Amino acid sequence: MTTPNPLNETTTVWIIEDSSDYAEHLANLLNLEEGLNCEQSFGSYDEARSFLKNSMVPDVILLDLNLPGMHGLEAIVDLKQNYPEILIVVLTIAGKRRSVFDAMRAGAVGYLLKTEPFEVIVKQIHEVIEGGMPLSSAVTPYVVELLKSAPDRVSNLDLTKREVEILNNLANGLQRKEIADQLSIATVTVDYHLRSIYRKFGVHSTPAAVAKAFREGILK
Structure with missing residues (x-):
């Protein structure tokens, strides 16, 4: 992206x-x-x-x-x-x-x-x-199914508990504002965690991040 x-x-x-x-x-x-x-x-x-x-x-x-x-x-x-x-x-x-x-x-x-x-x-x-x-x-369920069918995991990645929570919410189709409300944090904080996830995963989009999380076994 x-x-x-x-x-x-x-x-x-x-x-x-x-x-x-x-x-x-x-x-x-x-x-x-x-x-x-x-x-x-x-x-x-x-x-x-x-x-x-x-x-x-x-x-x-x-x-x-x-x-x-x-x-x-x-x-x-x-x-x-x-x-x-x-x-x-x-x-x-x-x-x-x-x-x-x-x-x-x-x-x-x-x-x-x-x-x-x-x-x-x-x-x-x-x-x-x-x-x-x-x-x-x-x-949304179709997209989650598609992401789960991505290629096999490649390596372990060091994500924080909050980053995993955000990835789970993204995989369930929630938007940034909805995630912020659910986790009782600011939207800019969600953005901060997303940037960290992108950097750790070496990706530049939400679909790519969620797909890699499934490949890595972080999301199931």
Whole structure:
């Protein structure tokens, strides 16, 4: 995952969604948020890909799976090959186990369902920028199952009790603020522990940290 933007910079978001009404409503809400700017929305990935070649790439792309032309899963693969710095969050009606597995394995950093209220989706965009893994509760068990199926453990790592607690909460789909509330600590303290986990694991994202925790046998 790319490093989140400094607080004084704007995060650019693109929407790739074939329902123009849905995309417009979501874009309007994103543009009301401080620090977010939804610059573009496209009805297909083919359209977005043509624009990418002649534009500054966005920080985040909200991507539907069931798109005309190139399917969303193919789009994720293409984006990760050509623009690995972009954070891709799936936003779709398809919440089946196979769709979730395929999207996360292809390189998506989050998976949200369109049944979520718009306000929740906007909140989740802030989470992914800050290093979180936005997941709708309906798909969280699939992602945990996927992470548990990662390759065999490699070595032992020295984590504190608090860091293990945070990893467990992340694996259960909790966001940073929820973890802070549950553990009765500040959100900035959660961030501090996350940075420590990333450093010890040699990773740069929440999904990678949770996956490695399962590989190492820290999470079961």
